[in-house]
Amino acid sequence: MSNITGEEKRNLVIIGSGPAGLTSGIYAARADLHPLLYEGLISGGQLINATLIENYPGFPDGIQGMELMEKIKKQAIKFGADLRFSSIEKVDFLQYPFLLWDDNDIAISALSVIIATGSSPRLLGLPSEKEYLGYGVSTCATCDGYFYKGKVVAVVGGGDTAAIEAIYLANLASKVYIIHRRDQLRACTCNQKKIFNTPNIEVIWDSVVEEIKGETKGFTKNVNAIVLKNVKTNELKTINVDGVFIAIGHHPNTELFEGQLELTNDKYIKTIPGSTKTSVEGIFACGDVRDPIYKQAVIAAGSGAMAAIDAQKFLENFNF
Template sequence: MENQLIKCLIIGSGPAGYTAAIYTARAGLSPVLYEGIEPGGQLTTTTDVENFPGYPEGVTGAALMEDLKKQAARFGTDVRFGVITHADFSRRPFQVTVDGRHVLEAETVIVATGASAKYLGLPSEQKYRGMGVSACATCDGFFYRKKDVAVVGGGDTACEEATYLASICNKVYMVIRKDHMRASKAMQHRVMNTPNIEVLFGHVTEQVIGDEQGVTGLLLRDAAGEEKMIDVSGLFLAIGHHPNTEIFKDQLDLDADGYIRTVPGTSKTNIEGVFAAGDVQDPHYRQAITAAGSGCVAALDCERYLLSR
C-alpha cells in the first residue's frame, strides 16, 4: 500500500479528467490522475477536432489531449499510467487498487472513466477507425459535407445522427438490421420525410471497404443472404455506448444503462466524497466540451467538500 494519503484521486484521462486535474491542482489539492487503459480517452481515436473552443484552425484529438495533459502537469498534477481495477468506497479513506496489485488511499475520488462506443466488431471497421469510421456525427460529420455517408442503427440516436448528417451531406443511408426502427414515432417521421435519407431495412454490414485514403464503401447483406455494395465516404456507428462503470456497479448508484447517477446540477454521487464527471455520467451529449465543463464542476465540488470537513 502506498504510504501517502492522496487528497484527490482522479480516475480517467479524457477532457473531464484532465480538466478536473487542472482545477484541483490550481486549488492546491495535489491531485493524482491515473490515465487508464486508453490514455486521453475517446478523442485519441479521432482525427481532426474543429468544435473545441480555442483552436480556430482545428486540432487533432491526440494533440488536444496532450495539451490538456501538459496543462494539468504544469500545475502539479501527478499523472500516472495505470488502470484502476478495484475500488472500495465502503471505508474511509477510500481504497483503490491499481493494476490488480498496488493499493492507494484517497480522501476524495473523481470518476471520469468515460463511455466506450459500441462497434460492430468487424476487422475492417477497426482498420478504418478515424479514416471514415466514426461513432460521433456531431464530432466528425463536418468532414463529410456534400458526400455520401451511412449510419448504422435504428434507434433515436441513429435517427438524430442521420437527420443531422442529411443537413450537410449529399446522401445518407440508414442501415438497419431489423425490418423496423426502434426509434420514437416522431424521429421515424422525421427520417422518412427527409428526402436525402434512404433507409435500408433488414441489412447488416459485412465489410467496410476502403483504400489508403479511407472508407470508400460498404458491403451489406440482406435477410435473404444477398449482398449489396453502397458507395460512401463515411460510416457512423449509432448502436449505443457502454459507460465504463463495471468496477463501481456495486457501490455507486447507476441508471438502467450503467451511467453514474449524480445529484442534478452537481457531480455528487450517492457516496460523499466521490464525484463523477464526463461521459460516465452523461448519456445525452457526449461532447469533449461538455465533458470538460463537468470536470470543472467535479473539481469545484471536490474542493468545497474538502473545505467543509
Template sequence: MEEQVIEHIKCLIIGSGPAGYTAAIYAARADLKPVMYTGFVPGGQLTQTTDVDNFPGYPDGIMGPVMMEDFRKQAERFGTEIRFGYATSVDFTGPKHSVTIDEVKQITADTVIIATGATAKWLGLESEQKYNGFGVSACAVCDGFFFKGQDVAIVGAGDTAAEEATYLAKLANKVHMLVRRDEFRASKAMQNRVLNTPNIVIHYNTEALEVLGDDQAVNGLRVVNNKTNDESTLDITGFFVAIGHKPNTEIFQGWLDLDDNGYIITKADSTQTNIKGIFAAGDVQDHIYRQAVTAAGSGCMAALEAERYLAAKEGDETFIEEDLYIATPNRSKV
C-alpha cells in the first residue's frame, strides 16, 4: 500500500469570519503562507445577518455577507489559500500539530490559529429561523439600534439576558422580558438593574410559541403562561434570543484548556493557549464581547503571535523540544 503523503503547513487557520480572515491577512503579509479551512459556514455568523452598522470603515453600513466577502478578497489578495472544509479531529502531542480535515485528509502545521467561533443557542421555533435577520436576533448590541423607539421582546433569565434587556431599554420604547420560570438565574446585581428599569416588562413563567410576521418582518409574538396555559400575543417588531452561545470547541476537548462553558482559555493579554504554537481568536475564546471588531482584533493578535513564535523557534538554537509545546492531553490513549 502506498504511504500517505501528509501535507505540512507553516500557519493553519481553522475557521473563517472576522477573526479568521484578519489573522489570514496579517499572517499572509508576514509571509507565513497561511492556509485557511473555512468550516461549514464560510464567513461565520455574519453571513447570516443583514445590516452591519457598527464596524469601522463602513459609514453607510454593509450587509453581513458582503462584508465577509470583502474580508475574504483581502485575505486572498495577500496570498492566503482558502479552502472549503472543516476540521474533524486534532492531535497536539507533537511539535508539528496534526489536524484531520473532513475526516480523511491529514495535515500538520507549525502554528494553528483557531477561529471556529461560537453558535448562538436558539429556542428551536420554525418561525424563529424564518425571521432570523428580519426582526429576530441573538445579539442586542449588534442589532438593537434598528429598533429604536419600538417595542421588542427578549427571552432569557441569566446575566446575558439581563444585560441585553437593559441595553435594549435604552433604545426601545418597551422591552418585554420572557422568563421561563418564576425567578431569574441572573446575579442579584443584574436582577436589580432589570427591576429598576421602568420600560422593561417582565413576564414570569412565560415561553415563546411563535414569532409572528408578514413574511418580511416581525410584527408580533405569541406566548404562553406555562402555569395557567393561557396564550396571548405581544405587539412587537423585534425578538431577541439571549439564552447563551455554544463555542465550537468539541474537537479540542482534552487537548486545550477550556472553561466551564467550553470556551478556549488563553493567556492574559494573549491569544496563546496552553499548547505552544496553538492560538485562539474571536468568539471561540471570547464570551464577553462577541463583536466582529473585537474578533478581528484578536485575529490580528493571533497572527502576530504566531509570527513571533516561529521567529523565536527558528532563530534560537537553545530551544529544546519540551520548550516548544506542552503535550499533556487530558484523554486516555487506547
C-alpha cells in the first residue's frame, strides 16, 4: 500500500447502501477487508419507499421495507463495515490506486471499489404521484401487484416495461387500463399481441395522467381515481382505479462513472457475465446499477455478495 496517495487510504470502498451495497458490506467486513461504505442520500436504498415486502426470503409474514433495510444495515455494522452518511461526488478510476471524493471534500484512495448506486424509476413528476407513492402508486408490478388482487389498476406507459407489467397484473387484477400518450404502443409485436388478446386489459390511447386522486384514512391513504387528459382534444376524464403503476422506465445512477467505466447503451454498468467485474480491474458493480432486467432486492443482495467475493479475490494480491 506504500504508493497510495490521498487523505484516507482504504482497501475497499463501497458506494451505496441498498440491498446490494449493504450485503457486499456484510461479506467484505466478515472477510476482514474493513470496507468503507458510503450510504448516499437514500440510506437503505429504494426499499425504504416500499411498504410491505412479501417476496424477500426469511419473512413469511412480510416485512416493511424500512425495517428490512435497518436489519441489513445493523448486520453490516455488526461485522465492522464503516458506514458514512455522505455521497461520493467524483471518481478517478483512470489512475491507481483509485481516487474518490465525497461531498465533505474528503479524498479517499482505494485499492478496490464496489459500485452499488442502484437505479431510479422514472416518474411522471406530478405532486399527487409523490404523495401516493407506496400508497397506491407503484413502480414495480412484481413487487406490489399482489396487493391488487381483484382490483382495478392503471399502468402508465407504452413500451415493453409497461406491456410486461400490464400482462403480469392482468393475472391478478380484475381490470387493467394501459394509459399511453400515443396512438400506438412502442412494445414489441409479441407483447402487443398478448395485450390485445387479454380480455381484461384496455388501452386508453392519446392520454396522459393529469392527476392521481385518493383519500386519507387515519394514518394511511389510498388511491381511488386518475384524471386523464386526451392530448389531441384536451378533453379531461376521470376513471376509478385502486392502483397506478408507473412503467416509463428506470435510469441507472451512473452519471458519476461516465468516461471512467464501460456502460451499456442504456447507461447501465457493463459487467463480465458470471461476475461483477467491470471494464476496470479492481472495480466491481452489483445490484440494479448493472441490472436492466430483474430489479429485485434479493437479486441485488445476491450480486452484492458476489461483488464482495470478487473484490476479496482481487485484494488477495495485496499484503495489508
